[in-house]
Amino acid sequence: MTVEEIRGGDNEIDRFPIGMRVLAVDDNPTCLKLLDGLLRKCQYQVTTTNQAIKALNMLRENRNRFDLVISDVYMPDMDGFKLLELVGLEMDLPVIMLSGNGDRNLVMKGITHGACDYLVKPVRLEEIRNIWQHVIRRKVESKSKNNREKSDQGIEGGDQNEKLNRKRKDEDEEEENGNESDDPTAKKKPRVVWSIDLHRKFVAAINQLGIEKAVPKRILDLMNVDGLTRENVASHLQKYRLYLKRISHQANMVVAFGGNNDASSYMRMSPLDGLADFRTLSCSGRLPNATYAPAGMLGRLNSATGVALHSLTAPPLVQPNHTQTKLQPGPVVSSNHQNMNLFQGIPPFELDQLQYSNKPNTHLTDYNSIEESQIFTGTNLADFNSINEPRMFRGSSTFTDPISVLASQAGVKLTSTGTESLNLLSTTSGFLDQNGNQPPSFPSNLLPVGESYSYPAAVNGGFSSNITTTAAVPVEAHGGGLVGHIVQNVNQSLSNQKGGPCSKQDYSQYSQNAFTTLASSALADYGGSSGPVSHSRPNGVGSTLVQTEHTKLQSGFVSSNGYGSLDDIIPGMLKREQNTTMQMNGEFGYDAYMVPGRVYGDESK
Amino acid sequence: MDAVSQLQRQFVEHATSLYREGYLDDQFTQLQKLQDESNPDFVVEVVTLFFEDSEKLLNNLATALQQESIDYKQVDAHVHQFKGSSSSIGAQRVKNVCVVFRNYCDEKNLDGCLVCLQQAKNEYLLVRNKLEALLNLEQQILQAGGSVPMIT
Numbered sequence: 001m002t003v004e005e006i007r008g009g010d011n012e013i014d015r016f017p018i019g020m021r022v023l024a025v026d027d028n029p030t031c032l033k034l035l036d037g038l039l040r041k042c043q044y045q046v047t048t049t050n051q052a053i054k055a056l057n058m059l060r061e062n063r064n065r066f067d068l069v070i071s072d073v074y075m076p077d078m079d080g081f082k083l084l085e086l087v088g089l090e091m092d093l094p095v096i097m098l099s100g101n102g103d104r105n106l107v108m109k110g111i112t113h114g115a116c117d118y119l120v121k122p123v124r125l126e127e128i129r130n131i132w133q134h135v136i137r138r139k140v141e142s143k144s145k146n147n148r149e150k151s152d153q154g155i156e157g158g159d160q161n162e163k164l165n166r167k168r169k170d171e172d173e174e175e176e177n178g179n180e181s182d183d184p185t186a187k188k189k190p191r192v193v194w195s196i197d198l199h200r201k202f203v204a205a206i207n208q209l210g211i212e213k214a215v216p217k218r219i220l221d222l223m224n225v226d227g228l229t230r231e232n233v234a235s236h237l238q239k240y241r242l243y244l245k246r247i248s249h250q251a252n253m254v255v256a257f258g259g260n261n262d263a264s265s266y267m268r269m270s271p272l273d274g275l276a277d278f279r280t281l282s283c284s285g286r287l288p289n290a291t292y293a294p295a296g297m298l299g300r301l302n303s304a305t306g307v308a309l310h311s312l313t314a315p316p317l318v319q320p321n322h323t324q325t326k327l328q329p330g331p332v333v334s335s336n337h338q339n340m341n342l343f344q345g346i347p348p349f350e351l352d353q354l355q356y357s358n359k360p361n362t363h364l365t366d367y368n369s370i371e372e373s374q375i376f377t378g379t380n381l382a383d384f385n386s387i388n389e390p391r392m393f394r395g396s397s398t399f400t401d402p403i404s405v406l407a408s409q410a411g412v413k414l415t416s417t418g419t420e421s422l423n424l425l426s427t428t429s430g431f432l433d434q435n436g437n438q439p440p441s442f443p444s445n446l447l448p449v450g451e452s453y454s455y456p457a458a459v460n461g462g463f464s465s466n467i468t469t470t471a472a473v474p475v476e477a478h479g480g481g482l483v484g485h486i487v488q489n490v491n492q493s494l495s496n497q498k499g500g501p502c503s504k505q506d507y508s509q510y511s512q513n514a515f516t517t518l519a520s521s522a523l524a525d526y527g528g529s530s531g532p533v534s535h536s537r538p539n540g541v542g543s544t545l546v547q548t549e550h551t552k553l554q555s556g557f558v559s560s561n562g563y564g565s566l567d568d569i570i571p572g573m574l575k576r577e578q579n580t581t582m583q584m585n586g587e588f589g590y591d592a593y594m595v596p597g598r599v600y601g602d603e604s605k
Numbered sequence: 606m607d608a609v610s611q612l613q614r615q616f617v618e619h620a621t622s623l624y625r626e627g628y629l630d631d632q633f634t635q636l637q638k639l640q641d642e643s644n645p646d647f648v649v650e651v652v653t654l655f656f657e658d659s660e661k662l663l664n665n666l667a668t669a670l671q672q673e674s675i676d677y678k679q680v681d682a683h684v685h686q687f688k689g690s691s692s693s694i695g696a697q698r699v700k701n702v703c704v705v706f707r708n709y710c711d712e713k714n715l716d717g718c719l720v721c722l723q724q725a726k727n728e729y730l731l732v733r734n735k736l737e738a739l740l741n742l743e744q745q746i747l748q749a750g751g752s753v754p755m756i757t
Contacts, residue, residue, distance in 0.1 A: 030690035037639040037647050074685060100689045122632050122693045399638070457741045 017132030018043045021065065025083065026054040026072040026098065031121060034072065035098070037126040052078035056086060065089040067135045070119075073099035073106065081113045088114040089200035094134040098123065193234055198225060203235060609751035614740040619757040625740065628732050632695030634756065640699050646745075652736055653692045662687045666722050669716070681710040681716065687725065698728045 012026070022044045026032040032048050039046040047066070053073050069087055073080035084095045085239050094117075097110040102120035110118040116134040119127055201519065205222035206214040216234035223233070623629045640647040662683050668682045687705035702725045708719030743753050 028658070028686055028689050030651060030658050031693045033651045033654050034636070034639075034693045037636070037644060037651065040644055041639045041641070076682075100685065100692065121689060122635075122695075124636060158671075166714075 016136065019045050020132050020135060021045045021067045022047070023055055023066045023069045024048045024132075025052055025070070025075070025080075026050060027075045028072070031072065031098075034220075035123065038123060038125055039070075041125060041128050042132075044132075051075075052083045053078070056083065057092050059087060059397075063093065066093060068094050068096065068131060070096045070098055070131070071102070073097055073110075082108060082114045083108070085116055090198045092200075094138060096131055096134065096257065182555075184214065195339055198223075198228075202233070206237075206240070306393070421544070607712065610747060611667075612742055612746045613751055614753050616739065616746060616756050617756065619739050619742060623735055624756065628651050628735055629693045630697040632692065634695070636694060637755065641688060649740055651694055655690055655696070656733055658690050659687065659733075660701075661724055662690075663722075663729065666725075670718055670722060675708050677713050681707060684710060691729075696732045697734055698730075699725060702728050707743060715745045726748070 015348055022039050024032060024035045024039060025044060025048075026035060029050060032050055036046055036048050047058070049058070052071070055069070056078075059069070071080050075528070080097060080099070084097065087093055087095050095115050096117040096119060097115040098119050099106060099122060100121045107118045117131065201223045205219045208222060209215075209218055214237065215321045216237055219237065220228060220230050220233045313602060332535050344503075613635070620629075621749055624633075635652055636648050663665055665688075666680060666683050669676065669683065684703050684706045688700055691697075691699040691703060705723035706718065706725060746753055
């Protein structure tokens with residue numbers, strides 16, 4: 001059943017879910033037969049297979065052939081979660097997990113991998129009768145999002161709307177993309193919203209082509225998304241590369257800093273193999289301190305973003321030790337965790353790998369995944385890219401509040417943040433759109449996300465100052481604004497450096513993280529990790545690539561700065577900011593964040 | 606008809622005792638609900654699959670536990686499957702043995718595993734006989750033109 005059919009008219013809608021096409025996968029023949037019976041009883045159109053590989057092939061042959069996939073978790077030829085990820089990544093179909101084991105951890109894993117539901121065997125008829133909601137929900141969300149966007153955006157959104165509308169008519173995934181863009185993105189983004197789904201496609205295309213051969217034109221062809229231009233892809237690709245670079249830098253940094261496991265994890269990450277090339281892309285050396293090449297990137301990006309990035313990268317580095325060194329000891333510690341978590345969130349795949357291995361808190365990892373998704377949603381930040389600086393700071397004023405909140409929460413929140421951060425992101429997004437009209441809930445969220453938290457106040461501070469000063473500087477994509485605000489707060493905190501402000505800083509980092517998350521996700525895909533990619537699905541996260549990219553940059557940047565003194569960073573950043581708009585490659589266009597001529601350094605203590 | 610009602614009564618008695626004695630649980634009732642005109646032989650099909658599947662699993666388990674060096678992960682995988690299929694059709698006692706069996710696997714307790722394997726086999730054979738009898742009665746009722754009573 002296509003969207004049109006569903007939307008087509010009352011009749012069609014009424015008939016649905018009858019005839020809904022389900023693909024059921026379970027290696028246990030008895031269970032598969034039972035599932036078949038249950039689905040038939042509900043009058044769905046059932047296709048069964050006992051092999052995940054076969055299921056994937058069927059889906060790949062024609063993704064429009066099915067509306068929903070139900071899969072067992074334990075299968076001999078492929079892990080159910082892996083299948084889940086791949087389906088979400090490539091086909092953007094709702095996937096329901098099935099298992100005899102109802103452990104909370106597994107259920108959580110299902111969620112983080114993007115499952116839209118998790119059923120425990122033996123499954124009852126009543127439960128199966130309800131599964132159609134997952135299909136219709138996506139379509140409805142997509143549709144309403146499109147409508148909302150149309151009405152809200154007006155001219156600006158014209159492009160977006162068109163794209164969204166087009167998407168609506170077209171494949172589900174396109175709609176999904178629309179869905180994933182949260183309101184914030186929908187509202188003011190005239191540019192492409194790199195939703196998690198879209199990003200996944202992008203990464204899948206890159207993986208298919210090979211990172212060296214991944215040129216925009218070919219990626220575009222592979223992705224086969226209507227309304228997407230080569231320029232969109234090119235821009236996104238650049239960001240992605242930076243992100244990869246940042247990741248590898250982070251890994252290095254971790255090692256350098258002697259982060260606990262992080263270092264190793266990072267190293268593991270580095271295997272964004274083949275990404276080494278990207279390293280060169282990153283603006284290494286831009287930052288004065290930049291141990292991390294990414295720092296340069298940060299400079300380009302909004303300072304806020306940059307900060308965020310730093311924080312992101314920082315996490316690994318940030319290891320508990322950081323607290324002492326860098327930022328406020330108290331908060332820092334927590335931040336570190338946060339960062340770590342954030343980090344996890346960032347590159348879904350990569351981080352996850354890292355995270356999982358390093359972090360003792362697996363749960364954090366989960367959070368990260370979640371965060372990621374959320375981050376995507378909140379990507380308004382992503383808009384940054386396209387944007388216009390002016391947008392950035394729009395919401396700044398409101399941000400301040402969140403920051404204080406964050407500050408208070410800093411320590412605590414960080415860890416739990418995973419989810420919180422997500423919220424922040426979304427909130428942030430909201431901010432962007434509304435120019436800071438977002439509710440203060442934002443802060444708490446930010447914290448988690450803000451891997452940046454852990455980053456040394458310096459980083460944040462530095463950025464903050466930059467950002468804040470800008471008040472004038474429009475934060476792109478609202479998100480920027482948030483960042484800016486946070487940054488401002490952060491700045492203040494920076495001055496304090498250790499202690500209070502930390503939270504604030506985190507915030508900025510957070511915003512940056514958002515990007516990172518996106519970036520992470522993107523990267524994750526790239527890395528082929530079974531990271532939270534899936535998460536994008538369920539969340540209507542409109543993660544925009546832009547954001548990710550920023551985060552990437554930022555992360556890289558942050559990490560380097562994290563440890564350095566804020567003053568060093570700021571001037572460096574300032575210079576960069578002022579010089580180019582895009583040091584990075586002009587992709588981000590964040591440059592605007594830093595107000596030219598403004599002396600950022602003076603803000604930090 | 607007398608023959609039909611007699612068969613039906615027997616069917617009810619047999620089914621009720623199976624539930625009462627814990628050989629079957631509510632899941633079996635669920636299975637019966639799924640049988641209808643569009644899927645008339647559903648219960649027989651599922652149960653037959655269960656029998657085939659179980660026998661294979663039991664053999665695999667016996668083999669796995671006879672190895673020089675036992676791969677408990679593999680053993681656990683089999684038991685997990687067995688547990689899944691038995692719970693899907695409502696073979697409660699078999700499923701319960703599987704639960705205990707898995708614990709022994711986790712502990713890598715060979716003796717415990719062997720005992721469980723034996724129990725699983727016994728329970729499986731018992732429930733198989735009873736299900737066969739039940740389905741037989743069902744078949745007879747239908748052939749005699751009657752309808753199969755629902756057991757709640």
